[in-house]
Amino acid sequence: MTVYQAAVRHARWMAGSLLVAVMFVLVIDRFFGHSTIAFAAAIIGLIAANRRMLSYNCPVCGKNLFFRGMFVIPWPNKVCGKCGTALNEG
Numbered sequence: 001m002t003v004y005q006a007a008v009r010h011a012r013w014m015a016g017s018l019l020v021a022v023m024f025v026l027v028i029d030r031f032f033g034h035s036t037i038a039f040a041a042a043i044i045g046l047i048a049a050n051r052r053m054l055s056y057n058c059p060v061c062g063k064n065l066f067f068r069g070m071f072v073i074p075w076p077n078k079v080c081g082k083c084g085t086a087l088n089e090g
């Protein structure tokens, strides 16, 4: 598996986690009333789930696949934005 494919899997996993987090907050809200704790727990869960994101780096220059300059995009680069390495090959 290439680093790009691994990063795509992570991006999908994060999309699923986000959905679960939103559902969690909505369900708690519906049955127990508005809860700041549920919201905080969802945010902490997402941050924890997203920690792996930092390990998807270009094998040549080490630039993170999810960073576009100073911005973070929830989908990985196919081509390294810094050194131009094709991350979807090999």
Ligand SMILES: [Zn+2]
Pocket: 058, 059, 060, 061, 062, 063, 080, 081, 082, 083, 084, 085
């Ligand atoms: Zn690179």
